[in-house]
Amino acid sequence: MxxxxxxxxxxxxxxxxxxxxxxxxxxxxxxxxxxxxxxxxxxxxxxxxxxxxxxxxxxxxxxxxxxxxxxxxxxxxxxxxxxxxxxxxxxxxxxxxxxxxxxxxxxxxxxxxxxxxxxxxxxxxxxxENYFYKPALKKLREVLAMNLIGDIRFLFFNATKSQQVSDWRADGGIAGGALFEGGIHWINYISNLGLTVQSVTGFLASNTGKPERSMQVVAKYAEGPVGTLLYSWEVNALFRGLRNSRIFGSKGSIKFESNGLYIFVRGEKWRLIFPGIRDIGGTKGMLADFVNALRTGEDAAFNLQMARHDIELIEQAYQTSGILLTHNCR
The missing domain is CATH 3.40.50.720 (NAD(P)-binding Rossmann-like Domain)
Incomplete structure (x- = not known):
């Protein structure tokens, strides 16, 4: 501390x-x-x-x-x-x-x-990084800790959407690519489920342009499971962003809406969980934690070491996909 x-x-x-x-x-x-x-x-x-x-x-x-x-x-x-x-x-x-x-x-x-x-x-x-404070992420951590679906084998995260960019986000020298500028939210998400990301490998979709607009990231967890993240600004999602993700275990599975609308657990116990939409993005919780950290002089729940780890994983994903992340210094 x-x-x-x-x-x-x-x-x-x-x-x-x-x-x-x-x-x-x-x-x-x-x-x-x-x-x-x-x-x-x-x-x-x-x-x-x-x-x-x-x-x-x-x-x-x-x-x-x-x-x-x-x-x-x-x-x-x-x-x-x-x-x-x-x-x-x-x-x-x-x-x-x-x-x-x-x-x-x-x-x-x-x-x-x-x-x-x-x-x-x-x-x-x-x-x-507001995704760290998402109510859905907190609930998923709790559910996974309860071992309701047995030993976790695979995790699949669907973070695809259609996003047109014409401002500074279209300039790789200013914003990096899609995975760096927006996908870092999901790198953080897959790293904070109560499992330890050991390594990641990035795969670049063909014809995605420069800077990249679509990336698949495969994560190997130290505890054994393998996770797959699909991140894209080029995929037409239902209602401009309604998507489903899954976690598969030896005794069942968890299906959840990627934004956090619901979590459905099918395992030793079946549960339908609604994490709440008042702070679905986690931003209010994040700001409250930050203000408290500034007043107390103590670390926030999402600390600098965690933030660095997210960037390290982004670097690893880009390096293994063959992309060099460059930027303009201002």
Whole structure:
């Protein structure tokens, strides 16, 4: 367990970047007691607009101005992935805590830099991986721990959808490929079921373009099972995202809607579980945990070592599929 400088009094969070994801987080955080919001953009008008819309306490016309402001205790990085490392380093060097949107950094070795700054400055860096906090994932862990379907043999995760990208996500140098930019959610998911991912192998679908838009990842678990993840932005899913995944055991199986709408257990006991849709994506639970970690100075449930492990698995999937993950430095 690590201990950091606690945020005393109001948790004053400045968003770096005023895009859709910043808006989604701000909408939730504005309802948290003891949290004040600020907004920074390279376009001052946009920062002012977000401050008005989300009841912010102030705005900044540059990221550096927000980082250097004595009014700010935490920066929330919501810019494209290629800027995450430099902004995190700048903020931590200035003594600010950091919440960084996923995917965090392009290389697992980047965490060495972050860990050094974390120890020197006593500040936290939290990676905003909401899938770790999904109610469905928690329920699946509980069900698997009960051994209702016997020894687990195979796991199949369907994370296919149709997603057209024309912004920075279409530029591999800025966002990496689909598996890195969006599939990292599912790499995290398959790693936190109570089983230990020993290794992964990536397989690239043909004619998927550059950067890649579809990938199959096969995971070998230390406990014996084999898992298969299908991640794609090129597959037409029912209702734009309704999909089913399965877990097969020696005494039964578990079928679950990939987003988390339901879990059906067929084994020694049959159960139909509805994890709940109020926080189906896990974002509210994640933000509550992060705010608590900032106030107590203790690690969040999803810690930096877990975030690094996700990137290591992404690296392994790309390397075994023959893809070189490159990026532009901003």
């Amino acid at each position: 690590s201990t950091y400088k606690r945020v005393e009094g109001q948790v004053r969070i400045a968003f770096l970047g005023c895009g859709a994801i910043a808006g989604k987080h701000a909408k939730r955080l504005k309802g948290f007691a003891g949290v004040e919001l600020y907004f920074a953009s390279r376009a001052e008008s946009k920062a002012r607009k977000y401050a008005d819309q989300y009841k912010g306490k102030g705005f900044f016309s540059s990221y550096t101005a927000a980082i250097q402001s004595p009014d700010v205790s935490v920066v929330f990085i919501c810019t494209p992935p290629d800027s995450h490392l430099a902004l995190s380093m700048e903020a931590m060097t200035a003594g600010k805590h950091v919440i960084c949107e996923k995917p965090s950094f392009f290389h697992s070795t980047d965490f060495d830099i972050i860990d050094k700054l974390r120890q020197e400055k006593g500040v936290q860096l939290l990676v905003a």
